[in-house]
Amino acid sequence: MPDPQTQFTAAVALHQAGDLSAAEPVYRRVLADVPHHLDAMYLLGTLQLQQGEFVAAVELLSQVCAAQPHVAAAHNNLGIAYKAQGQFEQAIGCLNRALKQDANYAEAYFNLGQIYEEQQQWPLAEECFVQHLALAPEDIESRVRLGFALTQQEKSAEAALAFEEVVRLQPDYAEIHSNLSYVYERLGRLRDAVAAAQKAVVLRPDYAEGHNNLGNALRSSHQLNAACAAFDRALKIQPDFPMAWFNLATTQMLAGDLAAGWEGFESREAIMPAPPQTFLQPRWRGESLAGKSLLVHADEGFGDTLQFARFLAPAQAASGARIILHCQRGLGDLLRGTAGVAEVIVEGDFVPMTDAHISLLSLPGVLGVTGDTLPAAVPYLSVDQVESQFDDIIDATQLSVGLVWQGNPAQPRDLVRSCPLSEMGPLIETDGTQFISLQVGAAGLQQLAAVDWRERVLDAGSGLTDFSQTAALINRLDLVITVDTAVAHLAGALGADVWTLLSHTPDWRWQLERSDSPWYPSMRLFRQRDWGDWPSVIGEVTAELSNVVQKRLS
Structure with missing residues (x-):
């Protein structure tokens, strides 16, 4: 029988040759002869990690780390084993200990960045990949991950630089050309966005995601027919592609064709961050429910619920059902008494069993609503004219103007649709006006606190607690x-x-070009003509507001 050191050398040779199954028993024979042979323990633990035997790997590598805490590689591999089991906090601790022992341990930075990715801690992931690339600047995968972490933080300009470096190193990387299209579109670099997506699908004609991103870039360029063709191509390649179905539908509706879009609009549930609600009762599909009950659930944003509440009365007329509306808590008081609704319950309330259910946003599709049959009579919501806490602050001698500049920051397109309050200075200076902020949420209120002319805007929004008050x-x-x-x-x-006030390429419901809305007769639309150009919008609105004030005074 060879001595333990000779066996260890043989095991290492087998391990390095990739013959893991042959190396393992040799490592075990070494440990049978020398139970505390730390090098054999480390390499056997690493081999078990490679074989996916994570529990066994943790056991051995933990012993090595305890006996030799200065060995960075052991902490790194133990961290990988913990990560593979979903034990992220233990993994983070191990990898940080590896970096404490060796601050230039590139692999540990990469592994730590991957964990922060999985936890969606994007700033920490970014930091790790930056550190890794400082040590391994030619590593393509790390640069891809850095670009993704930057994209998730809306650092689109930096993400573009990362992805551009990737395609410099690997010009035929179709997926990264597609990623570039995405970030270019976010930056308003629309020609570049189209060109990058076209490059992606030339490199990989069967790349459904690339065709989808090409459609997005074309839509943002207001080339709606070409965008629909790109989404169609994505769906021919990958019929089970909910995002492409949704994008096709909303592009059709952006073009004004509501009827064409409702079917694909149903794919929205499959792309929501949280899984959709499940129900025991059947979905309503337009049949009579006379004498029965129908649960209508509002499962998207506040604005969606307010917009689609108009379809409750037609749904009740078509179904004959007793409708129970399940909506967001902040809307409950406002929506009680809405035509067609027998009962309103809010998030957190007991949800009774009904004969059928349907999402509020699915109603127009079931009802067969078209642009010509869209219910547009207003008001369809009302609020009791109770004594308001704001009555004594409205100056009857001035034109009173409610103001909102910031949407929900969690909304994927909020960076595009929200107008920084600092851009609104010329508007606020309009003579004969009293501006009253209806803005809620920390992101918007922080902007109000930061502008020099904040005293010109009365902050009512911070006192509003639900939509009935608003x-x-x-x-x-x-x-x-x-x-x-x-x-x-x-x-x-x-x-x-x-x-x-609308961005260059707004949400589908506002269509393109028109200055009125088929949804709301009392609404005027002011649009960016160029991507991100809020100053011109504010200039147009300011001029119109001055005209309104002058007409009032004349």
Whole structure:
């Protein structure tokens, strides 16, 4: 029998040759002869890690780390074993100990970055991949992951630089050309976005995601027919592609063809971050439910619920059912009494069993709504004219204007649709006006605190606790000026005068070009002509507001 050192050398040779099954028993014979042979323990633990035997690997590598805490590689491999079992905190601790022993241990930075990716801790992931690339600047995978972490933080310019370096190193990397298209579109570099996506699908004609991103870039360039063709191509390649179905549908509706879009609009549930609700009762498909009950659930944003509440009365007429509306808590008081609704329950309430169910946003598709049959009569929402806490702050000698500049930051397109309050200075200086903020949420209120002219804007928004209060205040104002957020829908549903400020390529419901809305007769639309150009929008709105003030005074 060879001595332990000779056996160890043979095991290492087998291991290095990739013959793991042959190396393992030799390592075990070494450990049978020398139980505390730390090198054999380390390499056997590493071999078990390679074989996917993570529990056994943790046991051995933990012993090595305890006996030799200065060995960075052992901490790194133990971290990988913990990560493979989903034990992220233990893995992070191990990898940080590896880096404490060796601050230039590139692999540990990479492994730590992967864990932060899985935890969606994007700033930490970014930091790790930056550190890794400082030590391994030619590593393509690390640069790809850095670009992704930057993209998730809306650092699109930096993400573009990362992805551009990847395609410099590997020009035929189709997926990264597609990623570049995505970030170029976010930056408003629309020609570059189209060109990058076209490059991706030339390199990989069967790449459905590339065709989908090409469609997005073409849509943002207002080439809607070409965009639909790109989405169609993606779906021919990959019929089970919910995002492409959704993009095709919303592009059709952006073009004004509601009827064509409703079917694909149903794919929205498959692309939501949280899994959709499940129900025991059947989905309503338009049949009579006379004498029965129908649960209508609002499962998207506040603005969606306010916009689609118009379909509750037609749904009740078509079904004959007793409709129970399940909606967001902040909307419950406002929506009680809505035509067609027998009962309103809110998030957290007991949900009764009904004969059928349907999503609120699915109603127009079931009802067969087209652009010609869209219910547009307003108001379809109302609020009791109760004594308002804001009555004594409205100056009747001025034109009272409600103002909203910031949507929900969690919304994927919020960076595009929200207008920085700092851009609105010329508007706020309009003579004869009193601006009253309807803005809620920390992101918007922080902007108000930061502008020099904040004293010109009365902050009512921080005192608003639900939409019924906001509605009561809107009814006391002369005008609402808002970006594309829930307040636009609320003001429109109340029949209030509202001016909505739109990005270059807005959400599908606002279509393109037109200055009015088929959804809200009392609404005017002010659009960016170029990507991100809020100053021109504010200039147009300011001029129009001055005209309104002058007409009022004359």
